[in-house]
Amino acid sequence: MDLHRYAGLVDQLAAEYTLGVLRGGSRRRFETISQHDPAIRLAVETWRLRLTAMTELGAPVTPPPEIWPSIERRLNLVNARRDAAAARPVAPVAAPARPVARPKPNWFENLSFWRGWSIAATAIAAIALVVSIRELSTVAPVPAPVPAPQVAQEPRIGYVATLADDKSNARMLVTWDDRTSEVTVRRLSGSSDPSDKSMQLWGLPKQGHPVSLGVLPVGGTARFKAASVNAYPILAVSVEPVGGSPNPNGPTGPVVYTGKVIPAA
Template sequence: MNLQNLKRNDKLLEQLAGEYVLGTLRGGARRRFERWLRDDVIVKRAVAEWQDRLHPMAEFAPSAQPSPQVWQAIEKQLKLAPAPVRQDRRSFWLGLREDLSFWRGLGMASTALATILVTVMLTRQPEPAMQTMSFVATLSDEKAQPVMVVTGDAKRRQMTVKVVMPQNIAADRSLELWAVPKQGAPRSLGLVANNGTVVLPMPEDATPESIPVLAISLEPKGGSPNPNAPSGPVIFKGAWVQI
């Protein structure tokens, strides 16, 4: 595979650019891609587009505390030898290890970007009988576990809500999908199931520019009695992005 062949294969270029931004492209393949990235404007544009799609997702994921093995792996990879730490001055790496804001950002980015990359890759696969999806959101719980994937078809004006982690919902409760705009009150998009797939109408203005976030609330049977806001807790949420 050379650069010219890559530029003629849009699907492969998209896949490699997405994996590069996420950090899953490794070894010789990553080094080769980085050489192309330095020299070619088309490759640079593909990487920049993936950065625009994926990086905002980190804002919506909850914090994640890494295990002790993470620090041990960093020490091993950087070949850091154990050294005594003076009480009046902590080492840079120890301070970094204990910096919760650093680990919070790392946890948010890794979880959210991995989830959205898988979702986007799946929705971009060509299928003869389907229209290309224009928008996607991965709705996750407070532990950053993906629960639902929402895709929006701009041509058909419909949203498809697929449950990837079935939920146990009481018989007297319903799950309701909400559009959370940049300004103004949330807007109900309809009820969704606790398992399987549901198709809902998509408003014409349901774009990431006006509606950056989608959310699911737990409501009384039939939905929230207030059309302008959830009456129950918001249990899942995620960024609504264009693909």
């Protein structure tokens, strides 16, 4: 079954699959088809990014107090706990012990003696502590610890675009981090760089000429700054001479990939 024949069907199924409401045979068939269709896998990944952002922004919700008793009743935990308590042997109650007469303590066991001794020992320890502090103050100062390197912040994906060829085959995935204004272009299976040419990413505004967002390096993942990528509803990739299009107002070579820019959340 070609899911791409029906407008919006792939996106709808990807949303239901990510939310977990697509079940049974429909879920298994969707998983089988997605193994051979990169566009479907990208649609699922896009929905996963959207839902991840929603869970991070949502306020925590405390479950009602009756939830746990309801779970216990469904799993029959109350009866199981009662049966376990009934089967547990009860230890016999021991008779109270008769008081034993204790001999009069000698000086070694005298509380007053040890109380006075503890006061004297505390005073000696305090004096030793003061002397130690004075000795340490004359020692060379210990250098301050070197602060640990700061951990890079996790990217915050604001916009996503799947760029496909004229046969609707997904070739590139473009994400934009709205915290750092960094665009990341990832090549997918089937994407190849032409020899002796450059591939250039363009933003197509609603009005005006295309705007160059950068020349893509050969192979691998590309990253560069583009503070206004959300201003372009559509992105496109063209094949240009080495170094990029000689025309600043648009591509001069064929446009091979296009895709819509959509919010990730």
